[in-house]
Amino acid sequence: MTFGPAELICQLLVGISRSMILFIVCAGLSFVLGVLRIPNIAHGTLYMIGAFATFSITKMFAGSTGFWIALIVAPLLVAVVSLVAERALFCHLYQREHLMLLLFTFAISLVLGDLVKIVWGAEYKSVSAPALLKGSISILGASFPRYNLFLIVVGPLVAIAIWLFTNKTKIGKISRAAAVDREMVGVLGINVSWVFAIAFVIGCYLAGVGGALVAPTVSITLGMDHTLIIEAFLIVIIGGLGNMWGALVGSLIFGITHSFGVLFWPQFAIVFPYIAVVIVLLLRPKGLLKSVW
Amino acid sequence: MYKNIVYSKWFVVVAAIFIVLFILPLFVPRFFVYILALIYVTSLLAMSLNMVVGHGGLFQFHHGVFYGVGAYAVALMLTKSSMPMWIGFIAGPIAAAITGLIIGWFCVRLTRLYFGMLQISLGSLIWAIVFRWYKFTGGDDGIHGIPMPSLLSSLNNSYYFILIILVICLILMYMILRSPFGSTLQAIRDNSQRCEAVGINVRRYQLGGIVVATFFAGVAGVLFVVLERSVFAEMLFWVLSLEIFIMCLLGGWFTFAGPILGAAITVALRTFVGKYTEYWTLILGIMLILVIFFLPEGVMGFFQGLFKPGMKEAAERGK
Numbered sequence: 001m002t003f004g005p006a007e008l009i010c011q012l013l014v015g016i017s018r019s020m021i022l023f024i025v026c027a028g029l030s031f032v033l034g035v036l037r038i039p040n041i042a043h044g045t046l047y048m049i050g051a052f053a054t055f056s057i058t059k060m061f062a063g064s065t066g067f068w069i070a071l072i073v074a075p076l077l078v079a080v081v082s083l084v085a086e087r088a089l090f091c092h093l094y095q096r097e098h099l100m101l102l103l104f105t106f107a108i109s110l111v112l113g114d115l116v117k118i119v120w121g122a123e124y125k126s127v128s129a130p131a132l133l134k135g136s137i138s139i140l141g142a143s144f145p146r147y148n149l150f151l152i153v154v155g156p157l158v159a160i161a162i163w164l165f166t167n168k169t170k171i172g173k174i175s176r177a178a179a180v181d182r183e184m185v186g187v188l189g190i191n192v193s194w195v196f197a198i199a200f201v202i203g204c205y206l207a208g209v210g211g212a213l214v215a216p217t218v219s220i221t222l223g224m225d226h227t228l229i230i231e232a233f234l235i236v237i238i239g240g241l242g243n244m245w246g247a248l249v250g251s252l253i254f255g256i257t258h259s260f261g262v263l264f265w266p267q268f269a270i271v272f273p274y275i276a277v278v279i280v281l282l283l284r285p286k287g288l289l290k291s292v293w
Numbered sequence: 294m295y296k297n298i299v300y301s302k303w304f305v306v307v308a309a310i311f312i313v314l315f316i317l318p319l320f321v322p323r324f325f326v327y328i329l330a331l332i333y334v335t336s337l338l339a340m341s342l343n344m345v346v347g348h349g350g351l352f353q354f355h356h357g358v359f360y361g362v363g364a365y366a367v368a369l370m371l372t373k374s375s376m377p378m379w380i381g382f383i384a385g386p387i388a389a390a391i392t393g394l395i396i397g398w399f400c401v402r403l404t405r406l407y408f409g410m411l412q413i414s415l416g417s418l419i420w421a422i423v424f425r426w427y428k429f430t431g432g433d434d435g436i437h438g439i440p441m442p443s444l445l446s447s448l449n450n451s452y453y454f455i456l457i458i459l460v461i462c463l464i465l466m467y468m469i470l471r472s473p474f475g476s477t478l479q480a481i482r483d484n485s486q487r488c489e490a491v492g493i494n495v496r497r498y499q500l501g502g503i504v505v506a507t508f509f510a511g512v513a514g515v516l517f518v519v520l521e522r523s524v525f526a527e528m529l530f531w532v533l534s535l536e537i538f539i540m541c542l543l544g545g546w547f548t549f550a551g552p553i554l555g556a557a558i559t560v561a562l563r564t565f566v567g568k569y570t571e572y573w574t575l576i577l578g579i580m581l582i583l584v585i586f587f588l589p590e591g592v593m594g595f596f597q598g599l600f601k602p603g604m605k606e607a608a609e610r611g612k
Contacts, residue, residue: 004430042536093585095357099352100585103535103585104582104585106538107581110575115575118572226531230413230531234413237410246600252559267425267427268426270421271425274415274418277414277576278399278411278415278583281414284569285403285407
């Protein structure tokens with residue numbers, strides 16, 4: 001096994017591009033955890049719905065316009081599903097213990113997972129990247145897929161958008177305040193229930209965006225939610241609960257250790273991120289960055 | 294103390310149930326014997342989790358790993374080594390307990406959600422290794438056709454073996470939970486700060502609870518191998534761990550026998566609803582949603598609440 005600097009850089013970039021998808025999903029999960037204190041296992045299932053919806057929408061249109069439409073419509077669909085779930089079910093349970101909420105979201109994920117099976121069936125699905133992003137470019141002589149480059153560009157844009165939302169808009173500021181002291185926010189005459197609903201929907205929307213973006217890079221299948229959500233939870237924990245930048249750092253750690261694992265010891269590549277997580281948790285049990293809890 | 298138990302009416306009821314279960318294989322079809330045995334194995338697993346979750350108050354999120362380690366330990370001993378078979382059966386629970394000691398030693402430094410997450414990451418580490426180490430563990434194919442002693446060759450014999458081990462384990466668990474050790478665990482669950490102030494080494498007791506619970510999970514793993522003669526990497530995946538959690542929730546956290554009921558409900562759903570439709574998890578999910586909304590103390594806890602007003606307080610803590 002030989003590799004020069006070009007392969008190392010390429011693998012690093014592949015790791016970063018995968019981290020970007022993880023980051024978008026984890027930022028949503030972290031936001032929900034921070035504001036609503038719900039450890040939402042159904043988040044992974046919403047991500048899966050986003051990917052399946054992208055598949056269906058892409059197929060509806062000829063050429064590559066379908067993918068761009070899907071990129072906008074699929075996350076909105078996910079947001080609608082989550083709004084219904086929040087207003088019908090979650091909003092009655094905010095006072096419950098975390099453990100109960102965790103199991104409740106697991107129940108939701110079981111239901112949604114089976115609904116996906118009913119709607120889309122159990123076969124593997126695949127989405128091809130739009131013509132603009134097909135093929136690969138050459139970096140120092142090694143080839144690097146264009147789509148991954150696109151992901152590396154999109155990730156920071158989403159990060160900036162979330163930052164602008166939470167720091168510059170009124171609703172973002174209110175939800176940050178609700179994360180710290182929800183009773184005080186209620187005392188100020190703000191309808192906390194709706195703040196929670198909006199925060200939940202935005203978090204789930206990000207899961208949908210992640211699902212739509214991941215669609216061309218993987219085979220879309222039932223069970224993709226299970227592998228993702230556990231990674232997402234670990235990332236959120238090592239980053240610091242409710243901290244968006246923590247989610248970014250955690251995702252980079254997870255994605256890059258995995259991609260270098262693929263390079264050095266492919267058979268045990270999936271082991272490396274877990275080792276990194278264990279090391280971080282042992283050294284900094286409350287996460288690398290400040291947690292809002 | 295034990296004299297009171299023997300003469301109480303509950304002892305008679307429980308003994309009667311077990312006698313019925315003992316003679317049942319003579320009358321029911323083979324398939325039901327298999328399902329019953331599967332329920333016993335799953336019950337033992339759920340009970341072992343409930344020892345630390347319901348009675349210990351720990352967020353033991355990745356209990357399935359210990360079940361899997363127990364099962365893999367016996368499977369590897371029986372297929373890869375030439376040691377006597379009974380050593381393999383003992384190796385399962387011991388391997389699970391040692392894994393529990395190592396993982397628990399790291400986890401008890403943290404509390405609640407952080408405890409659970411560290412356990413999930415350590416457990417997933419073990420899962421990832423088992424999942425990928427094709428040469429040793431068979432990877433995602435698992436190990437099939439594990440040879441069994443001739444004594445356990447027929448299904449009925451396996452059934453009796455599993456039932457007897459289950460009864461022994463239940464008695465042991467009952468004694469452990471009623472012992473000063475068990476009472477201390479429950480006291481730590483209810484108020485760990487006060488326990489610390491009284492001079493109890495909270496972490497050591499929690500670690501002890503984890504080791505005991507993982508030992509029984511290992512026993513359940515061995516029994517699974519006895520019944521199925523195969524092991525899969527999915528046994529160590531976190532989804533199974535949450536399913537065990539659900540069984541405890543369905544049956545009731547703070548009851549001794551609740552998890553048995555939860556395990557029976559889950560296995561029965563998977564078998565009988567799974568026969569008619571592939572969407573049995575949909576039914577399970579809806580049931581779970583209903584239980585969380587209307588019976589937060591679980592089915593068993595609900596009935597206990599009807600008959601014993603004192604249990605309501607215990608149930609209140611679950612909210």
